[in-house]
Every structure is written in structure tokens, then in C-alpha cells.
Amino acid sequence: MQKIEEMEIQSSSDVVLVRQAVRQFAIELGFGLVDQTKIVTAASELARNTLDYGGGGTVTLETLQNGGRRGLRLTFEDQGPGIPDIELALKDGFTSGGGLGMGLGGAKRLANEFEIESVVGEGTRIIIVRWK
Amino acid sequence: MADLGNTVVWTDEGKCPMEMTHSSKIPEILKTHEAELLSEWNQELVATNTRKGLIKEAELQVECREFLKLLRIAAQSGNLSNIQASEWREVREMLTSISRSRSHKGFTPTETATFIFSFKRPLFDRLRQLLHDPTEIGDEIWQATDLLDRLGLMAVEAYQKSREEVILRQQEEMMELSTPVVKLWDGILALPIIGTLDSARTQVVMESLLQKIVETGSEVAIIDITGVPTVDTLTAQHLLKTVTAARLMGADCIISGIRPQIAQTIVYLGIDLTDVTTKATLADAFLMALKRKGTTITRK
Numbered sequence: 001m002q003k004i005e006e007m008e009i010q011s012s013s014d015v016v017l018v019r020q021a022v023r024q025f026a027i028e029l030g031f032g033l034v035d036q037t038k039i040v041t042a043a044s045e046l047a048r049n050t051l052d053y054g055g056g057g058t059v060t061l062e063t064l065q066n067g068g069r070r071g072l073r074l075t076f077e078d079q080g081p082g083i084p085d086i087e088l089a090l091k092d093g094f095t096s097g098g099g100l101g102m103g104l105g106g107a108k109r110l111a112n113e114f115e116i117e118s119v120v121g122e123g124t125r126i127i128i129v130r131w132k
Numbered sequence: 133m134a135d136l137g138n139t140v141v142w143t144d145e146g147k148c149p150m151e152m153t154h155s156s157k158i159p160e161i162l163k164t165h166e167a168e169l170l171s172e173w174n175q176e177l178v179a180t181n182t183r184k185g186l187i188k189e190a191e192l193q194v195e196c197r198e199f200l201k202l203l204r205i206a207a208q209s210g211n212l213s214n215i216q217a218s219e220w221r222e223v224r225e226m227l228t229s230i231s232r233s234r235s236h237k238g239f240t241p242t243e244t245a246t247f248i249f250s251f252k253r254p255l256f257d258r259l260r261q262l263l264h265d266p267t268e269i270g271d272e273i274w275q276a277t278d279l280l281d282r283l284g285l286m287a288v289e290a291y292q293k294s295r296e297e298v299i300l301r302q303q304e305e306m307m308e309l310s311t312p313v314v315k316l317w318d319g320i321l322a323l324p325i326i327g328t329l330d331s332a333r334t335q336v337v338m339e340s341l342l343q344k345i346v347e348t349g350s351e352v353a354i355i356d357i358t359g360v361p362t363v364d365t366l367t368a369q370h371l372l373k374t375v376t377a378a379r380l381m382g383a384d385c386i387i388s389g390i391r392p393q394i395a396q397t398i399v400y401l402g403i404d405l406t407d408v409t410t411k412a413t414l415a416d417a418f419l420m421a422l423k424r425k426g427t428t429i430t431r432k
């Protein structure tokens with residue numbers, strides 16, 4: 001059965017709720033412990049970026065079915081300032097906010113699929129998929 | 133029966149159906165038949181109240197009376213379709229407070245909405261009795277249903293919201309639970325962390341560790357993260373900062389309790405922990421700390 005849920009990301013307790021929801025979805029999809037941890041950690045990074053740099057936004061959690069394969073797609077959206085140089089933002093160590101600058105690149109490595117769309121002045125949408 | 137959705141009803145004043153609400157008889161009926169409506173609604177509620185233990189009949193009566201009064205006043209504005217308008221403010225506030233108290237008392241959402249929905253029968257009965265034209269009865273019942281459905285949904289939403297607030301509060305309380313710094317041995321401290329490491333609490337916890345290092349003059353501090361569900365870049369940054377600060381104060385940190393799945397994730401994230409001493413378990417970390425202090429444990 002397909003499942004879809006949209007959540008607000010407006011505070012750091014929302015980030016905690018997002019992680020919990022992602023873990024719940026992953027468990028329901030039968031993800032193993034390592035896959036669960038990977039997608040939850042990626043979600044944590046992207047949710048916090050949405051909050052800190054995007055000024056808040058939403059995440060949509062969706063279960064996927066492709067033949068026999070099951071997966072989880074997470075779509076993070078915000079109407080924030082956007083990312084002027086995506087390649088630079090993805091670079092390990094680049095941060096504009098005093099972080100480690102590993103979040104975006106880390107989330108990409110933790111996911112099986114990674115898509116990023118960002119328009120300066122309009123916002124950012126990041127989609128990740130992790131297959132079981 | 134006329135198809136209400138498509139029937140255009142021209143009222144006496146020749147107004148179009150969009151403004152039909154202005155000529156609704158409901159406000160009038162609420163005013164002239166308030167007493168009967170109240171007593172019938174009350175009977176209805178008492179009959180459906182399966183949770184006598186949760187709310188007293190007297191309390192229910194007061195709620196009904198107050199609510200009906202506010203409903204009557206709001207309805208006099210002639211606006212029966214937009215309950216977000218200012219004339220409905222007091223109704224909304226009372227409904228919200230009733231729903232919250234229902235949620236705290238342990239009622240179900242259905243029981244909460246029933247407070248509103250059980251007013252349908254008394255009101256519909258009245259409309260059927262007092263009006264004669266079937267089309268008019270149909271229209272009025274439609275308006276009444278529409279209004280009460282909106283109020284019912286609002287009750288459920290308020291109920292839901294208050295539930296969420298409770299959950300959030302509990303969650304925050306849990307996050308704020310203080311993590312004690314414990315002394316394992318002379319000169320060896322341990323900080324077992326349970327919960328999330330990216331809240332405001334983290335700063336407090338880390339500071340209390342540094343403080344304790346100074347107070348006790350400890351040389352080794354073990355930070356155990358067995359109870360931390362997710363280690364991401366922010367968590368790692370907090371840990372690394374603490375390790376660095378401790379080092380500046382002359383103490384070595386050992387991070388223990390990095391579970392296999394967390395270790396793998398850290399590698400993918402690209403976080404460099406090579407400068408940090410890590411051990412699989414708190415016991416391993418403790419042994420290592422003892423060894424550093426030149427203490428060994430032997431079996432007798």
C-alpha cells in the first residue's frame with residue numbers, strides 16, 4: 001500500500017519529528033538497521049538545512065514500489081533564498097553558516113538517488129530516494 | 133426533492149442564492165426557540181453520553197447553555213457560512229476550549245464532535261415544524277448542516293491540536309532531562325547521553341561535562357552515545373567541539389557506544405573522527421582510561 005505524508009519543518013523539534021517519521025516509514029518498508037540509519041541521517045541533514053537556510057519549509061514522505069523493489073522518497077521544499085552555486089554547496093567543507101559543511105554532500109552519499117533544484121530568491125527543492 | 137445544489141432560489145428581496153444566508157430563518161429560530169432547543173440538545177447529549185464518569189451532567193448543561201447563547205448571538209449577524217469571520221470569534225474560542233478539555237479528559241475525537249453534531253436533530257426538527265415550503269426546509273437544513281459540520285470539524289481540529297501539544301511538550305521534557313556526569317574512577321568521568329544531540333540541551337550537557345572536568349581535575353572523560361539514535365553533522369560537530377575544549381583543559385575524551393550502523397553512516401557523511409579516540413562500548417573505554425592512568429585490573 002502506498003503511503004504519503006507531508007510534514008512542516010518550522011522548528012528544531014520538527015526536525016526531531018521528521019527523523020522519527022522517516023524511521024517509522026523505513027521500518028514499515030522493512031528497511032534493515034543500516035538503511036534506516038542512512039535515510040534518517042540524510043533526512044536530518046536536509047531537514048535542518050531547510051530550517052536553517054531555507055527559513056522553514058516542508059518534507060513529503062512517500063513510499064515507492066518499483067516491481068519488487070520498495071523505496072522511500074523524501075522531498076524537502078522551502079521558499080527561502082535558494083542556493084546560488086549548487087556545486088559549491090555540495091562540496092565537502094563548504095558552509096555559509098558555521099557548520100561542518102558536510103550535510104548536503106553527506107545526504108547525497110547516503111541516498112541512492114539525489115536531485116536538487118534551487119532558484120535564487122524563490123526556494124529550494126531536494127529529493128532523495130533510498131531503495132531497500 | 134429539488135436538487136439543492138443546482139436550484140436557484142430567489143428570495144422575496146430578489147437576492148441571488150449567494151446571499152441567501154441573509155434571509156435564513158435559523159437566526160430567528162435560535163432566538164425564539166432557544167429554551168426548547170437547549171433542553172432537547174441536552175437530552176440528546178445525555179442520551180449519547182456513554183462516559184458519565186468523565187463529565188458531569190451539570191457541567192454538560194452549562195456548556196450547552198453557554199454555547200447555544202454564543203451561537204445565537206453569532207447567527208444574528210446573518211453570516212452562517214464563514215465561521216472564520218469575526219462575529220464567530222467567541223463561538224470559536226468556546227468550542228476550542230471545550231474540545232481541549234475533552235481531549236484532556238480522555239474523550240475520543242468522535243465523542244468530542246458529537247457535542248456539535250447532536251445539535252442537528254433538535255434544530256432540524258424545529259425547522260421542519262416551523263417552516264412549510266419543502267424547498268425552504270431543504271435549503272435551511274442544508275445551511276444548518278453546513279454550519280454544524282464546520283463547527284464539528286473545528287472541534288476535532290482543536291482536539292487534535294491539543295493532543296499534539298501534549299506530545300510536543302512531553303518530547304521537550306524528555307529532551308531536557310538532564311544528563312548526569314558520573315565519576316567512574318578517580319580522574320575518570322563518564323557522560324552517558326540518551327536522546328537527541330541537536331537540541332538546545334546539547335550545549336548545556338557539554339558545558340556541564342567541561343565544568344565537571346575542571347572541578348574534579350579529571351584526565352579522562354568518556355562520552356557514551358549508545359543512547360543517541362542519530363548522529364549527523366550537527367551532532368558530530370557538538371562532539372568534536374567538546375573533545376577539543378576538553379583537550380585544551382588537559383583532559384582526553386573517549387567516545388564510546390558508536391553502533392555499527394552509526395559507524396557506517398558517519399563514514400558516508402564524511403565526518404573525520406580520526407583525531408578522536410573511539411571505543412565500541414563504555415566498558416572498553418573504561419578499561420582504556422584505566423590503562424592510561426596506569427591502573428590495571430586483575431582477576432583474583
Ligand SMILES: Nc1ncnc2c1ncn2[C@@H]1O[C@H](COP(=O)(O)OP(=O)(O)OP(=O)(O)O)[C@@H](O)[C@H]1O
Nearest residue numbers: 049053054082089095096099100101102103104365
Ligand atoms: N535549503 C537551503 N537553502 C539555501 N541554502 C542552502 C540550503 N541547504 C543548504 N544550503 C547552503 O549549502 C551550504 C552547505 O550545506 P551543508 O548542509 O552541506 O552544510 P552546513 O549545513 O553549512 O553544515 P553541516 O555540516 O552542519 O550540515 C549551506 O551552508 C548553505 O549555504
Ligand SMILES: [Mg+2]
Nearest residue numbers: 045049103104
Ligand atoms: Mg547542513
